[in-house]
Amino acid sequence: MSGIKNVLLVVNPISGALDKANLIQQIKLEVEKIDARLYIFQTTKEGDLLNLEKRIQELKPCRILIAGGDGTIKLTAEALKGEDIPVGIIPAGSANGLASNLNLPINIEEQIHIALGNTFQKIDIILINDEYCLHMADFGINAELIGKYAGSTIRGKLGYVLHSIPTLFESEYPFQFEIKANNQTFKKEGILLAIANANSYGTGAHVNPKGKIDDGFFEVLIFKHFDIIKILKTLGNEVEYDPEFMETISTKEAKISCATPVAFQIDGEYLGKKELIHAEILPNKLTIAVPKKIY
Ligand SMILES: Nc1ncnc2c1ncn2[C@@H]1O[C@H](COP(=O)(O)OP(=O)(O)OP(=O)(O)O)[C@@H](O)[C@H]1O
Structure with a gap:
């Protein structure tokens, strides 16, 4: 978990049923433990792609954590514009389709540790139209x-x-x-x-x-x-x-x-x-x- 200086957390405030305020607090504590700085990007539904792309370019985060469902992961992947910044997923959507294919644990603390950890998998993406x-x-x-x-x-x-x-x-x-x-x-x-x-x-x-x-x-x-x-x-x-x-x-x-x-x-x-x-x-x-x- 070492070597991470700054973390960008992308949160969808309305996804799934999980309380995001508690989750953000928990993530904050874990990020502090590794001496990294946490920045938060809350999605708003309007203009998220351009705003997130801009934020990633400004911050150049070492790690991006995503607290949302598949739609929020898709948004983040698109906003990365090919930059190879590792993402960590805290499943917080309704169905969490992608996360369910990654064998993530149910316990949120363990999810955060994995999201900030150093075991990675490169996955394919399907480009459908654009x-x-x-x-x-x-x-x-x-x-x-x-x-x-x-x-x-x-x-x-x-x-x-x-x-x-x-x-x-x-x-x-x-x-x-x-x-x-x-x-x-x-x-x-x-x-x-x-x-x-x-x-x-x-x-x-x-x-x-x-x-x-x-x-x-x-x-x-x-x-x-x-x-x-x-x-x-x-x-x-x-x-x-x-x-x-x-x-x-x-x-x-x-x-x-x-x-x-x-x-x-x-x-x-x-x-x-x-x-x-x-x-x-x-x-x-x-x-x-x-x-x-x-x-
Ligand atoms: N602040 C917001 N208010 C209303 N809608 C939002 C907001 N932020 C994001 N959204 C919308 O949320 C949707 C993405 O939701 P997401 O996929 O993260 O969660 P979910 O639909 O609950 O989960 P899943 O995709 O796993 O079923 C997008 O349509 C996006 O426009």
């Missing part, structure tokens, strides 16, 4: 759900649950997708098409067993049917490798088009309905402090 995706993006029913949740004042997982039933009834699934990848064109029908860097959703659903966050590839996953039993099993961490239910294409680049615009999200951020996206892998793009190397 946005970063660190964890999962998808077209279809999950994005519809996130779109509904974005307009809600309820945060935390309860928000997803409350919105899921009406969303599923109103959905216009199945959707028609065309995927160009690995010099082939695939035409597929499905309820959800995911672009996955990691292997599980924040809920713990291990949807992408082939997924490695640092292998220079991403996976396109097509969930074909609305099979409630299989979905429940997947959520319960029991994926059955049934090509009738889900197909996987592993690639470094893909173009995906939809017959009609379909709800789309990246790392929990709803981006509206999209008809066409381009995705490519940016290998080893972000350095994260981790408990131990995952692979």
